[in-house]
Amino acid sequence: MSMYKKIAAGALALALGLPALAQAEGKIRIAEQFGVVYLLLNVAQDQKLIEKHGRKQGIEIDVDWVKLSGGAATNDALLSGSVDVVGAGLGPLFTIWDRTRGRQNVRAVASLGNFPYYLVSTNPAVKTIADFSDKDRIALPAVTVSVQARILQLAAAKQWGKEQYKKLDPITQTVPHPDAAAAIIAGKTELNAHFGNPPFQDQELAGNPKAHVVLDSYQVLGGPSSATVLYATEKFVKENPKTTRAFIDALVEAAQLASSNPEAAADAYLRVNKGNIDRALLVKVIKDPKVQFKVAPQNTLGLAQFLHEVGAIKNKPASWRDYFFAHPAVDTGS
Secondary structure, three states: OOOHHHHHHHHHHHHOOOOOOOOOOEEEOOOOOOHHHHHHHHHHHHHOOOHHHHHHHOOEEEEEEEEOOOOOHHHHHHHHHOOOOOEHHHHHHHHHHHHOOOOOOOOOEEEEEOOOOOEEEEOOOOHHHHOOOOOOOOOOOOOOOHHHHHHHHHHHHHHOOOOHHHOOOHHEEEEHHHHHHHHHHOOOOOOOOOEOOOHHHHHHHHHHHOOOOEEEEEEEEEHOOOOOEEEEEEEHHHHHHHHHHHHHHHHHHHHHHHOOOOHHHHHHHHHOOOOOOOOOOOOHHHHHOOEOOOOOOOOOHHHHHHHHHHHOOOOOOOOHHEEOOHHHHHHOOO
């Protein structure tokens, strides 16, 4: 059965109230999305690091990989039992953490590193978010729930006040990053802005002379932030301690490789994604001093508490540890 059929079956089981597909220790199904923010997963897949660290735990691990787009899709896949771990932004994490407290108790297992996310526009009149009008269209991976959508809401709250945090929501559209980047570069559709991630934002800036940065996520969040994370249900983590440990250990090794050998990491990305991105541009993105590969989260609590303040989530986390599983590799987080 293909992974996509498994996801559909899982979703059907959820809809019918049937038990989710059970998984024994030694099996992990991982849903990722698009971009260099998922580089650690790409390296782990290319180098078979999860399998390697599984053998160190005395088990053989069967790893399944699937690509999805948008936090809503990844959250649906996780709750349906179709996948075990998903990679998505902080926005979808906070949504699912909030909604599953006392039930599936979804929390993050690791960060994928710190990456600046740029809101890029091709409209020369748009210098700041205050310049957007109802004629503009901003692409992002999932309206309302994606981390880009949530950061945009935080920026709007800072610009116009918390009661206006949704001010720009009406001009946002759900578009996968590759499609949005292609539209921005071509400049022939109604989409004239994209809140993306690397390397798509870098391709846009290099590929369209009108493209320019309107907003940097680091500016909104007050510094480097782990905007993309990996999360799972409490049931999976508790029932699969060796598999979970091997997974995190694999990420730690992948982070070390990406930091010490950007060229090798770029080649792994290209092999896994089979994309048409220019290798030199990709290496430049990976070497960007603003990009930091590590599994411990950084600067995540502020966005979570903002979402509680405006009523987007019901539960207010007192600490980042409330929405992360405990593990030595993430112990220095924030």
